[in-house]
Amino acid sequence: MAELVFFSGTMDSGKSTLALQTDHNHRARGRQGLIFTRDDRAGVARLSSRLGLEVQAREVDDDTDFWEVIGAERRQGHLVDYLVCDEAQFYSPEQVEQLARLVDENEIDVFAFGITADFRTRLFPGSARLVELADRIEVLQVQSLCWCGARATHNARTVDGVMVVEGDQVVVGDVAAGADVAYEVLCRRHHMRRMTADAARRLAPASDTMLDVR
Ligand SMILES: Nc1ncnc2c1ncn2[C@@H]1O[C@H](COP(=O)(O)OP(=O)(O)O)[C@@H](O)[C@H]1O
Numbered sequence: 001m002a003e004l005v006f007f008s009g010t011m012d013s014g015k016s017t018l019a020l021q022t023d024h025n026h027r028a029r030g031r032q033g034l035i036f037t038r039d040d041r042a043g044v045a046r047l048s049s050r051l052g053l054e055v056q057a058r059e060v061d062d063d064t065d066f067w068e069v070i071g072a073e074r075r076q077g078h079l080v081d082y083l084v085c086d087e088a089q090f091y092s093p094e095q096v097e098q099l100a101r102l103v104d105e106n107e108i109d110v111f112a113f114g115i116t117a118d119f120r121t122r123l124f125p126g127s128a129r130l131v132e133l134a135d136r137i138e139v140l141q142v143q144s145l146c147w148c149g150a151r152a153t154h155n156a157r158t159v160d161g162v163m164v165v166e167g168d169q170v171v172v173g174d175v176a177a178g179a180d181v182a183y184e185v186l187c188r189r190h191h192m193r194r195m196t197a198d199a200a201r202r203l204a205p206a207s208d209t210m211l212d213v214r
Pocket residue numbers: 009010011012013014015016017018048049050051142144
């Protein structure tokens with residue numbers, strides 16, 4: 001039976017890498033799939049992993065109707081066994097419902113990858129619908145880590161190096177420091193305290209005193 005699976009993790013936890021591996025493994029067994037993404041950091045219609053792999057994908061936008069897109073493929077005689085859907089947090093709830101319908105009515109496996117919550121710890125609408133509808137939710141096994149060494153569970157946004165908790169929900173960006181708007185993964189404790197690595201360093205500059213600010 002086909003499934004809707006939501007692979008969820010913080011930023012930088014290996015979701016896009018797993019998306020590429022999933023596509024590779026299914027394709028290697030002769031299954032026909034389509035790759036979708038939305039607003040990947042690498043640009044329009046790209047699916048990119050920080051491990052260096054990048055492939056062409058179909059860009060999802062507000063007007064994308066998965067039911068229509070896959071229907072058109074099938075009418076042209078193309079088999080569609082599965083969909084790989086990256087950056088699924090940016091999909092609309094209606095688009096997630098279309099994906100669920102493709103699973104149930106067309107027996108197409110849908111593998112969706114995305115972060116659940118934004119920098120304010122609020123669910124993205126698309127992720128909320130995935131949590132509500134998925135047959136399975138898989139948490140990635142590779143742990144992304146907070147600067148304190150604990151498992152990172154939350155995504156922080158920094159503007160000019162300072163953690164913010166207000167702003168637009170969607171701002172495409174990376175975890176690399178230095179950009180005007182950047183992201184950092186943190187454990188809940190340090191997200192709640194707004195304690196990024198940089199803030200901790202400023203509080204306790206010597207590394208042997210890091211324990212004091214944990
Ligand atoms: N130079 C590197 N060597 C080994 N692993 C790396 C390297 N750079 C990134 N990674 C791995 O890639 C992961 C990020 O993968 P990616 O698929 O881009 O994440 P996501 O899609 O969840 O944001 C990191 O958690 C890390 O495990």
